[in-house]
Amino acid sequence: MKTLKLIYFNTVFYTLFLSFSMFSIPILSLSVIFLGLFSSHRNTMKRFRRAINWYGNVVIRVLPFPFVRFRYKDYARNKGRGPYIFVCNHRSSSDPFLIGCLPYELIQIVNTWPFRLPVLGIFARWAGYLNVKRMQFKEFSCKTIELLRQGVSIVAFPEGTRSRNKKIGQFHSSIFRVALQAQCPIVPICISGNENIPPRGSLLLHPGIIKMHKLTGLEWEQYKDLGPFKLKNKVRDIIASELAAMEGGHERFISLS
Amino acid sequence: MDKQEIIDKINQVFEKSFEIEKGKLQPQANIFEDLGLDSLDVVDLVVVLQQKFGIKIRDDQRIRNIRTLEDIYKFILILKDEGKNTVN
Numbered sequence: 277m278k279t280l281k282l283i284y285f286n287t288v289f290y291t292l293f294l295s296f297s298m299f300s301i302p303i304l305s306l307s308v309i310f311l312g313l314f315s316s317h318r319n320t321m322k323r324f325r326r327a328i329n330w331y332g333n334v335v336i337r338v339l340p341f342p343f344v345r346f347r348y349k350d351y352a353r354n355k356g357r358g359p360y361i362f363v364c365n366h367r368s369s370s371d372p373f374l375i376g377c378l379p380y381e382l383i384q385i386v387n388t389w390p391f392r393l394p395v396l397g398i399f400a401r402w403a404g405y406l407n408v409k410r411m412q413f414k415e416f417s418c419k420t421i422e423l424l425r426q427g428v429s430i431v432a433f434p435e436g437t438r439s440r441n442k443k444i445g446q447f448h449s450s451i452f453r454v455a456l457q458a459q460c461p462i463v464p465i466c467i468s469g470n471e472n473i474p475p476r477g478s479l480l481l482h483p484g485i486i487k488m489h490k491l492t493g494l495e496w497e498q499y500k501d502l503g504p505f506k507l508k509n510k511v512r513d514i515i516a517s518e519l520a521a522m523e524g525g526h527e528r529f530i531s532l533s
Numbered sequence: 534m535d536k537q538e539i540i541d542k543i544n545q546v547f548e549k550s551f552e553i554e555k556g557k558l559q560p561q562a563n564i565f566e567d568l569g570l571d572s573l574d575v576v577d578l579v580v581v582l583q584q585k586f587g588i589k590i591r592d593d594q595r596i597r598n599i600r601t602l603e604d605i606y607k608f609i610l611i612l613k614d615e616g617k618n619t620v621n
């Protein structure tokens with residue numbers, strides 16, 4: 277019975293996913309291109325990145341429903357307009373889609389594999405997603421700071437790769453060095469429940485509940501005296517602590533002070 | 534400077550510059566997986582070690598083979614013995 281349910285869910289999801297993608301990607305692209313004829317390159321990019329967010333949002337929240345339910349909580353005390361550096365834990369290839377629920381113009385820092393995805397990889401490149409494996413730190417830093425200066429928020433998965441279990445991996449310090457230079461707020465994002473949606477090395481989605489918590493950001497004034505090593509571990513501890521609370525069955529508010 | 538002094542000085546670097554607890558500073562600890570350093574942190578570590586020991590290690594290819602704290606102890610000991618890379 278469980279296997280049948282799994283087959284049914286995946287058949288329905290992937291049929292909807294392909295149909296929706298074939299329909300929405302050309303329409304969204306043409307709309308952005310058409311509106312781009314009457315507006316600046318900057319506004320066109322803004323619209324393009326928002327369209328990607330909207331697409332990701334539908335793919336992960338609407339198409340797999342009711343087999344997969346998504347619960348998003350925003351714990352931020354002050355809801356500014358950004359830009360921010362969002363730092364997320366990384367357990368599943370569905371993480372980049374989940375990020376679509378953040379109401380900001382954003383780009384993601386990714387590995388090489390998302391750029392190899394058919395169609396989506398091309399859009400990631402056009403949107404200005406940064407391939408951290410393909411650039412030296414100096415180039416990465418310059419490009420990221422320029423995007424932040426334009427008002428574009430950055431999403432980073434500093435574990436670098438999807439964790440093989442629920443344990444959070446060591447963080448890479450690149451994005452924290454950029455945050456220190458750019459004096460940009462760092463917002464921790466905790467994602468739980470999508471370890472099997474889909475599991476590492478598979479495309480098979482399993483039913484479940486995905487929780488995503490956006491925590492209060494660390495302002496530059498709060499972290500400016502920390503070195504990158506201490507800063508990355510502080511943010512890692514905040515995320516690990518929230519994940520433990522989310523997965524321990526009780527939710528709690530984390531103080532960042 | 535004997536071996537124990539070098540070990541103590543290196544451990545101090547990890548405690549003060551990286552705020553890593555003393556208990557984690559075991560010779561077999563992997564500096565990447567156990568202590569959480571990355572390639573950029575290693576560059577910071579090299580700078581501090583150069584200052585602390587008055588040696589030049591930035592361009593030394595042997596640094597690429599370092600994985601554990603023990604490797605760092607041995608590496609610094611060798612450089613001190615060689616005594617030729619002193620920074621003026």
